[in-house]
Amino acid sequence: MEWSTLGRPHKSFCGGTHPRNFRFILLSLCLLLAVVVGSLVFAGYAWAKKDVTLVVDGKEIALETRADRVEDLLKMQGIQLGPRDRVEPGLAEPLTEGARVVIKRAVPVSITAGGKTVELLTTADTVGEALKEAGITTDKDDIVKPGREEKVHSSMSIRVTNVEQVTREIMVPVPYRVRREADPRLPSGQVKIVQAGRQGKEEQRWVLIYHDGREVKRVLEASHLVLRPVDRVVRVGTLQQVSRGGRNITYSRAIEMVATAYTHTGNNTASGVYPRYGVVAVDPRVIPLGTRLYVEGYGYATALDMGSSIRGNRIDLFMESAAEARRWGVRRVMVYVLG
Incomplete structure (x- = not known):
């Protein structure tokens, strides 16, 4: 008894014994399946690749990678990070198509x-x-x-x-003015204080500027006059002629001086002349040697001598005897500089 072809045992799909048409159909199916599987494998392979941009210290690098995470990308590129380097996005973040990974080196x-x-x-x-x-x-x-x-x-x-500004209020003196008034009744060169001056007071507000604790500048922000100053009034003599002993004496200046007296010592004067009545010792810084003078209570004189104790507004008058010198003693006199 013969078996029919349909009754023969066979393998499924592409194996076994089949009629010619059936065998062709199975072969076609097998080829189709191989194409589909290959396509899926290829698609998966292509899908795993990504185009990303890697930026290192401002320099951009376009890459094609299959890395899944940022950390994997850096390992594939052999990039090592320092302890303070910064990565955005973070190392654990997933890597997607078109991602931009920025590395900032510390x-x-x-x-x-x-x-x-x-x-x-x-x-x-x-x-x-x-x-x-x-x-x-x-x-x-x-x-x-x-x-x-x-x-x-x-x-x-x-x-x-560090800049710091500190405000301080202080009280400061305001100097007085000196007002001079001509007085024709006073000898020329003489002054007379009519009114004593008095300082005023002003309250000031200052802004002090410090740089790192050191003062570098101060600015006056406001001021207020608390006490007005009082002027000092001085009368200045302009009289250049006096009458003494019935004679008018014309002078250039008058000086109030302390006058003492001396007599013969056996020595010549500092100017080399032998002392005589009318010779006086002066401080050359006040009255130059050789200057002609008129000394109240003494008369006409010439500055021809100096003395170690004659300093400033002092004058020493020569007398012919020690007795005359003792009688003169010490007086305050007006000395007129002639010429």
């Missing part, structure tokens, strides 16, 4: 504030951010160099100057 900067200098490794973009990272707070009046908005670069030196 740079060293020095910051001087309050008299102390600190070294900082930072990824801050601006000086202000670096100060904040270092825990340094500044007021609006503080001086920051370079400015707070300046870009940070490697080995940058940043200095913060």
Whole structure:
């Protein structure tokens, strides 16, 4: 008994014995299945690849990668991070098509504030951010160099100057003026105080500016006169002629002086002449030697001598005898400079 073809045992799909048509159909199905599987494998392979951009310190690099996370990408590119380097997005973040991974390398900067200098490794973009990272707070009046908005670069030196303003109120004296009035009744060169001067008082408000505790400037903000000063009034003599012994004496100036007397010592005067009545000793800084004078109570005289004790407004009158010198004693006289 013969078995029919349909009754023969066979393998499923692409194996076994089949009629020619059936065998062709199975072969076609097998080929189709192989194409589908290959396409799926290829699609999965292509789907795993991503186009990303890697930015390292401002330099952009376009990459094609199969990395799933940011950390995997950096490992594939052989990029090692320092302890203070910054990565955005974070290392654990998934990597997607078109992702942009930015690496900011930390740079060293020095910051001087309050008299102390600190070294900082930072990824801050601006000086202000670096100060904040270092825990340094500044007021609006503080001086920051370079400015707070300046870009940070490697080995940058940043200095913060603390600026403080202090207001103080003080009382200061106001000097009086000296008012001179001509008086024709006084001899020329003589002065007479008519009214003593008195200082005034002024209350002032100052703003003191300190840089790191050291005063650098002060500004007068306001002032108020509390006590008005009183002028000193001085009368100045203009009289240049006096009448003495029935004669009018014309002079250039008059000096009130303390007058003493001396007599022969056996020595010539400082000018080399032998002493005689009418010779007087003076301080050359007040009355030059050789000057002609008229001394009240003594008469006409010439400054021809000096003495170690004759200083300032003092004059020493020569007398012919010691008795005359003792009788003169010490007097306050008016000395007129002639000519």
